[in-house]
Amino acid sequence: MATNPVIDVDRLGVTYGTFQAVKDLSFQVERGELYALLGTNGAGKTSTLEVVEGHRTPTTGSVRVLGSAPTDRRAVRPRTGTMLQESGFAPDLTVVETVRLIGRLSGREDSAERVLGLVGLTLKADTRVAQLSGGEKRRLDFATAVHGRPELLFLDEPTTGLDIQSRDALWGTVEQLRADGTTIVLTTHYLEEAQQHADRVGLMHGGTLRREGTVAELTRSLPASIRFSLPPGAATPPRQAVPLEDRSWAIETFELQRDLKQLLDWAAASEVELDGLSAAPTRLDDVFRAVGTDPAVPAPR
Amino acid sequence: MFPIARSELVQVLRDRAVLITSLIMPLAASAFFIGFRDVFAGIGSLGYVAAVLVFTIAAFSLYVTTVTTLAGRRQSLFLKRLRSTAAGDAAILSGLVLPVSAIALVQVAVIVTTFAVVGGTPADALLFVVAAVATFAMMLALGIGTAGVTTSPEHAQVTTLPLSLGTIAVASWVGITGTHDLTELKRILPGGAATELMVGAWNGGLALADALLLLVPTAAWVVVAIALAARMFRWEPRR
Numbered sequence: 167m168a169t170n171p172v173i174d175v176d177r178l179g180v181t182y183g184t185f186q187a188v189k190d191l192s193f194q195v196e197r198g199e200l201y202a203l204l205g206t207n208g209a210g211k212t213s214t215l216e217v218v219e220g221h222r223t224p225t226t227g228s229v230r231v232l233g234s235a236p237t238d239r240r241a242v243r244p245r246t247g248t249m250l251q252e253s254g255f256a257p258d259l260t261v262v263e264t265v266r267l268i269g270r271l272s273g274r275e276d277s278a279e280r281v282l283g284l285v286g287l288t289l290k291a292d293t294r295v296a297q298l299s300g301g302e303k304r305r306l307d308f309a310t311a312v313h314g315r316p317e318l319l320f321l322d323e324p325t326t327g328l329d330i331q332s333r334d335a336l337w338g339t340v341e342q343l344r345a346d347g348t349t350i351v352l353t354t355h356y357l358e359e360a361q362q363h364a365d366r367v368g369l370m371h372g373g374t375l376r377r378e379g380t381v382a383e384l385t386r387s388l389p390a391s392i393r394f395s396l397p398p399g400a401a402t403p404p405r406q407a408v409p410l411e412d413r414s415w416a417i418e419t420f421e422l423q424r425d426l427k428q429l430l431d432w433a434a435a436s437e438v439e440l441d442g443l444s445a446a447p448t449r450l451d452d453v454f455r456a457v458g459t460d461p462a463v464p465a466p467r
Numbered sequence: 468m469f470p471i472a473r474s475e476l477v478q479v480l481r482d483r484a485v486l487i488t489s490l491i492m493p494l495a496a497s498a499f500f501i502g503f504r505d506v507f508a509g510i511g512s513l514g515y516v517a518a519v520l521v522f523t524i525a526a527f528s529l530y531v532t533t534v535t536t537l538a539g540r541r542q543s544l545f546l547k548r549l550r551s552t553a554a555g556d557a558a559i560l561s562g563l564v565l566p567v568s569a570i571a572l573v574q575v576a577v578i579v580t581t582f583a584v585v586g587g588t589p590a591d592a593l594l595f596v597v598a599a600v601a602t603f604a605m606m607l608a609l610g611i612g613t614a615g616v617t618t619s620p621e622h623a624q625v626t627t628l629p630l631s632l633g634t635i636a637v638a639s640w641v642g643i644t645g646t647h648d649l650t651e652l653k654r655i656l657p658g659g660a661a662t663e664l665m666v667g668a669w670n671g672g673l674a675l676a677d678a679l680l681l682l683v684p685t686a687a688w689v690v691v692a693i694a695l696a697a698r699m700f701r702w703e704p705r706r
Contacts (some may be wrong), residue, residue, distance in 0.1 A: 219551065219552065221547065221551070221703075239552075239553050239554070240553060240555070243552055243553035244553050248551045250544070250547065250548065253544070253548075254544030254547050254548035255544060255545065255548060256474065256478055256543070257480045258477070259474060259477060259478060263474065263477065267471070267474045268552060271470060271471070271549065271552035271553060272553060273553040274554050289628055297567075406524045
């Protein structure tokens with residue numbers, strides 16, 4: 167465990183009436199890392215984030231952000247940038263007016279022109295927010311979050327609605343911030359983003375953390391998969407291959423390279439052509455699905 | 468507070484619906500009262516006309532616009548956005564209502580001054596100003612409280628009706644009939660004591676001790692409204 171984590175969540179519980187959205191949740195985010203908090207629908211991710219961002223108080227447990235209670239805005243917010251899930255901008259203000267207002271209220275100095283340049287909105291500086299497209303609003307949201315180079319950055323589904331160039335530009339900026347030492351908490355439904363960028367991932371389901379670790383640690387917990395089909399009359403494949411309903415075969419293995427070579431050696435020796443051969447290491451999607459379908463966990467409301 | 472107030476002023480000036488509600492309608496109503504002041508003075512008194520002018524501005528320029536603005540900012544998640552910065556709740560709320568309050572105060576100053584020029588000056592201008600300011604404080608607090616039960620600017624058209632029309636009705640009732648009968652009831656209703664104070668300050672003949680006592684119900688409404696707002700005001704839409 168980190169000795170001085172940027173975020174320290176200790177046995178957090180969030181209850182709405184009789185419904186317990188988050189129960190006994192504990193995790194830490196270390197300085198300089200990108201921590202992806204993922205979860206199935208209704209997992210309690212949003213409630214957790216709202217507490218960590220300071221929009222809601224915990225029902226039980228404690229949360230510290232940069233050494234302070236997250237609701238202590240004066241202590242925390244000048245060091246924190248937040249990209250909300252929904253824009254929440256005043257429709258009648260222009261882009262540059264919005265950046266200047268939010269930037270001024272953030273307590274961090276920066277140039278509005280610089281952050282607009284980062285997100286490619288320089289030409290839209292005098293456009294009213296109401297006239298922006300959904301993707302442009304997300305870029306504006308990101309601009310206000312990174313204004314003044316915060317120590318800690320919350321990115322709540324940052325690339326929703328962005329085209330591929332905008333996504334690449336955003337991640338380029340995020341990587342630059344990471345190189346400068348910014349700590350980042352990411353939530354996203356695009357698991358490939360978490361897979362590619364996260365140092366560590368926390369997977370929530372049913373109100374609590376089910377898995378946590380680096381992407382490598384999480385994906386190692388599930389076997390990789392080899393799939394192939396055989397022509398009619400072919401010899402029986404190696405022992406670990408399992409027939410599937412669609413007449414294809416599958417091998418699940420924690421030694422992908424070894425077992426793939428063994429399969430290919432068998433196919434060569436048996437003069438068998440393997441149709442539709444695919445060999446895929448475990449991805450975060452697979453871990454996510456396994457967490458979401460764990461029969462031991464009740465389905466979320 | 469001031470950066471928020473400045474951005475709020477920009478938004479008010481760019482919002483046609485708000486401009487009509489908060490500027491044009493109250494000005495038109497005030498022009499009507501001033502134009503027919505002799506008729507209304509005959510029904511009540513010049514002090515009654517002055518009080519109705521103050522309540523017209525306070526109800527529409529200040530109260531309705533405050534409710535509409537806060538509900539709109541909540542609905543668009545702008546309040547949540549502001550709360551994600553380092554600004555405190557008091558600074559956010561103050562910044563949001565400051566421009567509307569300032570516009571309403573300027574309006575009422577211009578309108579009442581115009582009325583004084585054409586109709587005659589008040590007997591105790593300072594006391595009248597104190598009463599008007601107390602009325603504005605009450606209507607502002609009631610506006611913040613009403614915003615707590617208002618989900619959208621459209622919904623504000625309904626939620627503001629009871630108090631906006633009610634306070635003007637109370638002002639008319641007290642201004643025309645006085646407080647010789649049903650004294651406690653008239654003074655307890657929102658706007659009743661303030662109207663009696665404004666009428667007395669304009670027409671004259673109100674002792675200072677009586678004037679100070681009449682400030683108490685208005686101040687009490689400010690306290691009640693703030694307590695309601697603290698309990699009911701929401702910074703985000705209900706999910």
